[in-house]
Amino acid sequence: MTLKPGSRWKSVVCNAEVVVVRASAQAQALECGGHPMAAHGDERPGGLALAADRAEGIQVGKRYFDEETGTEVLCSKAGAGSLSMAGRPLQPRAAKQLPASD
Amino acid sequence: MPAIPEPAGVIGDLVEAGGLGLEIVEAGRGVLSAESGADGVVRVAVHRSGARPTEGLDVFDILLSADPDAPAPWVGLSPGSLDDARAHLEAVIAGWPIAAAVAAQVHRMTLELSFEAALALESLSYSMLLASEGFKTWRASRPVRPREDDPGPRVRITREEGRLCIRLTRPNIRNAVDARMRDELAEALDFALIDPDGAPVVLFGEGPDFSAGGDLDEFGRAADPGQAHAIRVLRSAARRVRQLGERMTARLHGACVGAGIEIPAAAHRVVARPGSRFRLPEVSMGLIPGAGGTATIPRRVGRQRACYLAISGRELDLGTALAWGLVDAVDGAP
Numbered sequence: 001m002t003l004k005p006g007s008r009w010k011s012v013v014c015n016a017e018v019v020v021v022r023a024s025a026q027a028q029a030l031e032c033g034g035h036p037m038a039a040h041g042d043e044r045p046g047g048l049a050l051a052a053d054r055a056e057g058i059q060v061g062k063r064y065f066d067e068e069t070g071t072e073v074l075c076s077k078a079g080a081g082s083l084s085m086a087g088r089p090l091q092p093r094a095a096k097q098l099p100a101s102d
Numbered sequence: 103m104p105a106i107p108e109p110a111g112v113i114g115d116l117v118e119a120g121g122l123g124l125e126i127v128e129a130g131r132g133v134l135s136a137e138s139g140a141d142g143v144v145r146v147a148v149h150r151s152g153a154r155p156t157e158g159l160d161v162f163d164i165l166l167s168a169d170p171d172a173p174a175p176w177v178g179l180s181p182g183s184l185d186d187a188r189a190h191l192e193a194v195i196a197g198w199p200i201a202a203a204v205a206a207q208v209h210r211m212t213l214e215l216s217f218e219a220a221l222a223l224e225s226l227s228y229s230m231l232l233a234s235e236g237f238k239t240w241r242a243s244r245p246v247r248p249r250e251d252d253p254g255p256r257v258r259i260t261r262e263e264g265r266l267c268i269r270l271t272r273p274n275i276r277n278a279v280d281a282r283m284r285d286e287l288a289e290a291l292d293f294a295l296i297d298p299d300g301a302p303v304v305l306f307g308e309g310p311d312f313s314a315g316g317d318l319d320e321f322g323r324a325a326d327p328g329q330a331h332a333i334r335v336l337r338s339a340a341r342r343v344r345q346l347g348e349r350m351t352a353r354l355h356g357a358c359v360g361a362g363i364e365i366p367a368a369a370h371r372v373v374a375r376p377g378s379r380f381r382l383p384e385v386s387m388g389l390i391p392g393a394g395g396t397a398t399i400p401r402r403v404g405r406q407r408a409c410y411l412a413i414s415g416r417e418l419d420l421g422t423a424l425a426w427g428l429v430d431a432v433d434g435a436p
Contacts, residue, residue, distance in 0.1 A: 008298055019298050060266075061259040073172035076298050077261060095289040100281045100323035101333040102232070102316050102392065 001036065003027045003071060008040035008061025016079020018056050020073035022065075030073070032058075033065040054089075056082040064090035109199055116142070121346035122199040124192060127162070134158040142203040144195055144413065148188060148240045149176065161204040164191065174426070189293060191414055198385050202238050202413050205390045209409040212400050217344055218398035225334045228392040229327040234268035236388025241322040256283035257290050264296055271403070273309020277363045279393070282338050287365075291342035294349070300358040305352045305366060315360025315383070316393070327366045340394025343368040354429070355376050355436075366393030367428060369400050373434070380418040382411050402427050 003009075003020045011032035012018045017040065018032075034051025038044060058064065058075045065072040067083040072093065073083065080095045083090040115122040121376045125138040126399055129149040136145045146371045149155065149167040154176070159165060165176045166187055172178035179187050195202040204227050212220045230235055239433060245254050270277040277283075294303045308315050323329035330416045343350055352366030355375035363380045366372050382399075391399070391412055400408040403426040412419060423429045 019296075060261060061290055073291065074296070092301070095285050096338065097285060098281065098333045099325075099329070100320045101284070101330040101337070102321045102324055 001029055003014055003030060008017050008069060008076070009037035009073075010040055010042075010044070010077075011079050011088045012036070012038050013048050014079035014081040015102075016074040016081055017021050017077035018064075018083070019076050020071070021063065021074050024069040024071045026069040027066075027071045028069065028086035030071070031087075034078065034084070034100075035081075041069065050081055054082050054084060057079055058083060062095040065093050066090050109196060113199055117199060122203055123203075124195040126188065126192075129155050133380060134162070136161045141207060142199075144191075144202050144206045145186070146191060149183065150181070150184065159406075162415065163209060163406060164413065165406055166410075174404045175283045175412045177407055187414070187416075188280065190416070192271065192410060193285065194386060194413055195275065198236050200234055201385045202229055204231060205412045206388060206409060207398060208396045209405045209412065212396050213405050217397055219402070221338055221341055221383035221394055224392065224394065224396045225331050225338075226425075227389055228334070229331040230231050230273075231389045232322075232324060232330060233327045234388060237322070238388070240387040244318070246319045247321075249250060249369070255286065256280070257286035259290050259293065261301070264301055265302045266297060266299075268294065268303065268304070268305050270307040270313055273307075273311075275317070276311040276357065277362070278309045278314050278319075280317040282318075284339065285340045288337040288342060290347070291339060294341060294346060303346055303350050305369065306361070307355070311356035311362070312354045312358045312378070313360075313362030314357055315362045321387070322370075328407070334392065338394060339365045340368040341400050344398070346370070357381070360384060360391065360395070361393035363428070364391050364393040364398055367398035368394060369389050370434055371401075371431075372429050373431045373433050374420055374423070375434055376420065378420045378423070378429070380411075380423055380428060381415065383415050385413050399428065400420050 003023050005020050005023045007020050012035050013033035016032050034054040035048050057080050060078045061077050062085050122142040124144050126146045130152050134155045145162045147162045147165045167178050168181040168184045170180050172179040184237040204275045208227050256272050258271050260267050307324050348370045350369045351371040351374050352369040384389050
């Protein structure tokens with residue numbers, strides 16, 4: 001699993017898809033729903049189940065990051081699984097809030 | 103409309119000296135020409151009957167005709183409503199001479215500029231007006247209502263039948279655009295721009311109205327007009343909507359006020375449901391449209407009709423919006 005910027009990955013247990021927006025030399029396995037994600041073009045292997053503790057879901061258009069390695073991904077398709085890297089849950093990155101402009 | 107202050111003090115002196123205010127030229131006798139050379143004067147031509155002038159129109163900011171079918175750049179009214187429209191413009195320009203003058207100036211320039219430069223011009227002008235007396239007078243006349251901040255998301259993105267749907271989700275206050283909605287909408291459109299699927303993008307508003315425009319309770323909160331300019335340019339939804347090009351459709355319904363038409367007007371295609379209506383209220387708040395409207399609307403309807411909408415603040419019905427090209431199609435589908 002090489003997480004190059006722009007590479008696309010899909011969950012093997014739900015509909016989620018992500019795009020890598022920031023890669024890291026230290027990046028580890030990217031998981032969704034508790035299972036390593038598959039390359040976008042690959043077949044989804046059958047017989048795997050969503051892990052109960054990785055089932056909060058991800059939302060399209062939101063960014064998620066791993067603080068330890070600096071890896072950041074963008075969700076391009078929503079799904080029931082939540083993201084993790086080598087078991088560490090990824091955190092949603094909220095857009096920087098700026099003050100009123102009126 | 104709030105009570106209109108009579109121009110007094112320096113403003114009154116400026117109007118008297120011919121540097122601000124309004125010049126009305128009645129068409130019908132010979133060539134149309136404006137006398138006023140001052141850039142701060144709003145120049146309006148009025149055509150009542152007979153042959154409609156076709157030359158010398160460029161010097162005018164607004165052209166009113168009694169013929170409802172008058173083509174661009176005229177605003178086609180009716181014989182019965184012409185004087186009312188004229189008196190209304192006089193009242194707005196007397197009450198808000200600086201904002202009206204700036205609206206006219208910006209509309210004179212916008213089509214000479216690139217789209218990005220037109221947005222910058224608008225934002226610079228808007229920030230200046232935030233610091234001006236007219237806007238402060240409006241704010242003082244309309245105290246901010248205390249309201250619980252609703253912490254829920256302001257924008258929702260979903261994929262539906264191959265389309266990327268972006269929805270404004272603040273229906274309880276008619277999708278009023280506050281700083282949070284501005285930022286969430288910019289983020290959603292940024293995602294659309296880099297969407298690996300390159301899907302068509304559709305912008306909707308939830309609830310009875312597409313959007314009532316800027317959240318009035320937030321107006322006047324920008325403490326620093328310089329910072330406000332930088333933020334407005336950085337987080338411009340109109341710029342992103344325009345960048346999406348042919349992928350972008352806006353689907354409008356109900357009231358589309360201020361930002362609620364300024365942003366969608368940047369879309370490649372604008373579709374509105376029956377009953378949609380459009381209005382730019384900013385000049386009578388001492389401001390000009392600030393969500394990109396002076397860049398987006400003139401590119402759809404021409405600068406003089408756009409200037410009429412901006413200065414008059416009057417509601418445009420869907421039939422006229424369609425005839426002018428502010429809207430591309432009417433469709434009842436939700």
